[in-house]
Amino acid sequence: MLHLLCCLGLICFAGIANATTTVLCVTEENRPVNFWANGKVTGFSTEVVEAVLKEIEVPANFQIMPWARAYATALHTENVLIFSIMRTSEREHLFKWVGVVSPPDSSYLFALRARKLKLDKLDDARNYKIGTINGDAREQYLESKGFVKGRHLHGNALPTTTYEKLKLGRIDLWAMSDIIVTDIVRRDGGDPSQVLVRALQLTELGSGGSYMAFGPKTDDHLVERFRKGLEVIKAKGTFAALQKKWF
Template structure:
C-alpha cells in the first residue's frame, strides 16, 4: 500500500502504526496515542476522541512526522549511496512533492498575498481588504482554515509556484502566467492605467509612445511583466520597487514620469497620502488587455486538481448567494 493512501484513509483518530527502517514516533492526543513510523503497514483502531482535520490527524503533528520521514530517508540515502548528490537531491524532491500532496488533504492551507489596498492590506496587525474578505468567505463556505501571510509580491509569486497547495490572491492573469498556475476564478475587478501627475500633459494613444519616459513598477507585478512583454526594459524605462506606495511617492517627487497600476489602488494610495486623486492624478493611457477580467485567486501548478475545484465551487457559491455582491458594496 502506498504511504499517501494510508494517510488519506485515516478519518478518525486512533492508534496507527507504520514501520520502515526502525524509526518510531509517538504523540499523545487526549486519550488517543498515535504511533507512526516510516511505513508500509498500518493498523487503525477505534478511538472516542476524533481530531478535527479532514484526514483525522492533527496537522501540526502530521507535518512533524513528514519532515522526520524526509530526514530519515536522506540518512538512509547517505548510508546506501554515499556521496551520490544527484540521487539524494532527487530523493528529497520526491519526498517533498509527495508529502505536500498528502498534506493537501488537511483542512488548512497557506495563503499568500501582498500589500495592495484596497484589495489586501494589513491594518492593526490583521490582513484585510476586499479580496481578503472574498477569500475568507470562500474558506468559510468550504470549511477550510487559511493561514494568511503578506509579503513582497516577488517573494509570494515565487513561493506559490514552488510550493504545492498554496494559494495566492489578487493576482492578475496574463498570457505569460497562464501555465504557471491553476486558476480558481475572478475575485475583484481591475482596470490598469499609466498614471501621470496633473500639469505634465502626458497622454498617449499608443503604448509604445510611453517608452521614452520613466515608469514606476512593482517587481514581478502583472503590470511590470506586461510592459516587459511589450518591449519595455527594467532599469532603462521601468523603475522597479517592492511596494506600490513607493511608486506614488516617486511620481510626486518627479523620479518617475508615469505609474502603472490599477485604478482603485492608485486612488486609494493617493487618499492615504492625504491627496485628492482627481486633483493629482491623470490617466495618461488605459492599458487594454491587462487585468480587464479582474484579479484572481490561484494555486501553484503542483496543487491537486481536487483542491482547486473545491475552491472554484466555493467561489461560485458565494457569487450565487449574494455574499460577493455584499462585499463589493462594502469595499468598492
C-alpha cells in the same frame, strides 16, 4: 478485488489529506483589496477568500509579502494560494486558476496632471521612466513589449513607494490599477482627478477582476474545492455583500 480496495483506500486517503490540509494564503499590500491592519491581513479580496475557506472548511494562514516573493512562493510551493493575481496570457499555464476575487478594474500608465504628458500609443512611453511593482502583471506586460528594467522600468516593492517617486519626479509614469491608485491618492489627502491623469490605458490587460490561484504543485482536488466554494459564496450573495461593504 484487493486492487480495487487499495484504489478506494488511496482515494479516501487523498480526500482526508485534502480535508486536513492547511493552506498558506499569500498576498501583497494593496489597499483596499488586501492589506495589513490591526494585526491581521484584511481587505475586500481577503474577506472573499476567508468566506470561501469557511464555506469549504479548510484551515489557512495569511501572509503579506512583497509581490515577487508571493508570486514565487505560490508558483513553486504546494498548497499555497495567491491573491489578488491578474490572469494574463503569460501566466495562464503557470497557475491553477480558482476564480475572480476582486471587482472589475483597469490598468493605466498614470502621470501627474501638472506634467501634461501626452501619450498616444504605448511606444510613446519609451521616452519616460515608468514605476512598476516588481514581478506584477503590468511590469511583465511592459517587459513583453520590449521595455527594459533599469532603463524604462523602475521596480518597487510597494505601490505607495512608487507614488512617492512619481510626486518627487524620480519617475514620469506609474503603471498601476485604477482601484489601487484611487485609494492611495485619497489616503494621501489628494483628489485623484486633480492630482493624476490616465495617460494611457493598458487595454491588453483587460478590465476584469483579479483572481485567486494555486501553483502547479497543488492537488487538483483541493483546487476544485476552492472553485466550488467560490461559486457557492457568489450564489449566496456573500461576494456582492462584501463588495458593497468595501466599495
